[in-house]
């Protein structure tokens with residue numbers, strides 16, 4: 001209420017990227033409020049617990065990649081009730097991203113368009129920050145994923161080494177990793193969704209995963225691949241084949257859309273970049289459903305795209321997602337978004353006679 005009537009209009013009256021950065025800055029200073037915020041926003045109910053491989057999420061709602069790229073405010077953000085979160089995208093080399101302006105709000109469409117281009121401080125600096133946060137007890141108590149992208153100036157032929165370098169530097173800090181081969185804003189990045197290049201990448205990352213796990217005498221860490229919604233189902237099926245052959249933990253579906261611009265009302269709808277939010281909701285749900293059906297429900301899916309409320313999250317879950325993530329919905333709905341989604345999910349599970357989120361996964365197919 002307060003968010004939509006006062007805070008959001010104020011934030012939306014300012015430049016989108018500036019308000020995002022200022023909000024993150026404020027949140028980074030509010031880490032001491034973690035306890036009370038968490039008590040207020042967290043919904044604790046064992047029907048919401050989900051498990052993907054070795055990961056246990058206390059609820060199925062996660063923060064999507066790109067919100068806290070440099071890991072500056074993880075602990076405060078986690079207190080808004082998330083079950084898990086991703087930081088990044090992190091690239092091996094620090095980079096400024098694309099020229100500004102590069103982030104647009106489309107309020108008439110409940111959407112955003114971004115072409116940030118992986119602006120981030122780079123793997124070395126972010127690893128150092130995470131080490132420092134850990135030393136001061138400021139790592140969130142929920143599973144933390146690290147979203148990895150390719151450095152812009154690195155050519156496709158050197159992409160594997162670039163990903164591996166980030167993976168290795170951040171390995172000890174992540175509970176899971178998401179290989180982002182689907183951002184629309186890094187030239188040629190999405191070529192890595194092609195079968196041969198993807199196989200090279202996944203094979204190298206999983207080999208490194210085995211080595212690093214053996215050295216630390218622990219289990220390998222779950223690795224996901226995040227795909228774009230701008231590919232056809234034949235290509236999705238090829239990706240699934242590669243993902244299965246290298247025993248990845250699952251697929252994050254999907255990133256923002258580079259091409260979808262149908263029936264947008266906002267005058268900013270022609271801006272190049274990735275479209276996220278309400279306009280991609282059903283397109284992404286169809287992707288989730290396709291992956292679920294094609295794999296017979298055997299490959300875990302994290303559904304992300306256009307989730308604003310419990311109904312949207314439930315649609316992704318019943319289409320086949322074991323868990324979901326939000327970004328644009330969090331911007332539009334505000335700090336209570338995750339709490340409302342979790343409370344609403346419990347009601348929807350009760351309505352349909354499911355005893356847990358897990359029981360509802362894929363049931364709409």
Ligand SMILES: Cc1cc2nc3c(=O)[nH]c(=O)nc-3n(C[C@H](O)[C@H](O)[C@H](O)COP(=O)(O)O)c2cc1C
Nearest residue numbers: 064065066089114254255276277305306326327328
């Ligand atoms: C401003 C912005 C920056 C993003 N940066 C990243 C990123 O660095 N890595 C990534 O995998 N996805 C990134 N995304 C995509 C989101 O994680 C998500 O996949 C997409 O926005 C669809 O979800 P939504 O409709 O809930 O926003 C970004 C999205 C936005 C709006």
